[in-house]
Amino acid sequence: MYVGIVVQSRALPVAWCVMPQQEKWDEGQWEIIGRLFAQVACSLTSADCTLLADRGLSCLRLIKACKQVGWHSILRLKNAEWFRRTFRRGYRDWEQGKRVVKKEGEQWYGKVLLWQEHSFETSLSACWEPGYDEAWLVISDRPASPKRVREYARCMRVEAPTGCATSYGDLSSRYVHKAEVAFTQRRVVSASSLRCSSAAVTLRSKFPCATCSRTGRMASTV
Numbered sequence: 001m002y003v004g005i006v007v008q009s010r011a012l013p014v015a016w017c018v019m020p021q022q023e024k025w026d027e028g029q030w031e032i033i034g035r036l037f038a039q040v041a042c043s044l045t046s047a048d049c050t051l052l053a054d055r056g057l058s059c060l061r062l063i064k065a066c067k068q069v070g071w072h073s074i075l076r077l078k079n080a081e082w083f084r085r086t087f088r089r090g091y092r093d094w095e096q097g098k099r100v101v102k103k104e105g106e107q108w109y110g111k112v113l114l115w116q117e118h119s120f121e122t123s124l125s126a127c128w129e130p131g132y133d134e135a136w137l138v139i140s141d142r143p144a145s146p147k148r149v150r151e152y153a154r155c156m157r158v159e160a161p162t163g164c165a166t167s168y169g170d171l172s173s174r175y176v177h178k179a180e181v182a183f184t185q186r187r188v189v190s191a192s193s194l195r196c197s198s199a200a201v202t203l204r205s206k207f208p209c210a211t212c213s214r215t216g217r218m219a220s221t222v
Helices: 029-041 062-068 147-157 214-219
Strands: 001-007 010-016 048-054 072-077 081-087 108-113 122-127 138-140 179-189 195-204
Touching: 001 029, 010 029, 029 062, 048 062, 062 072, 062 122, 108 179, 122 147, 138 147, 147 179
Parallel strands: 001 195, 048 072, 048 179
Antiparallel strands: 001 010, 072 138, 081 108, 108 122, 122 138, 179 195
């Protein structure tokens, strides 16, 4: 599990924690995530950070973890999630996301009560862009709009998280002005064939451009 700064299409690790996949450990996953968030947040020079999370990680606990460190959040939902959309001065009945945006070209933006067990109020941006297999449902603490969907799509640009980690030189916080955080989860296999679970939090920021070809980036990827 690691936290990294996103530079162009790379995530450069700045804080991490190694955990076994098949064994139990004393510290819980969310305690570790909170600790890593706090370590990175104290080094940022700007409060304008946005966490991006995919469908497998989006939950109320992650939203609360973002609030604790003062980060915004943009999280993608599963299309089967239940919520109540605003209607006049109240809310509609509970419905699934796949019933709201049913075909290409359809979209909906507004406030919802999310998750039947929580009734958490948030902003939902739902759209089905032409050429995609399904709709994207994105929630955020910021107002719902097509911009939220475009912002979430940026996390898809991160290719190899550990690529070119040393090619950008000084990673001090003075370069971090406006950061976007991508929270993804994947499995990796180390050189010793030890399989572990890796949760990555990446901060997208504008660093000084460095000379580093794509070939060089690929060669430096672990």
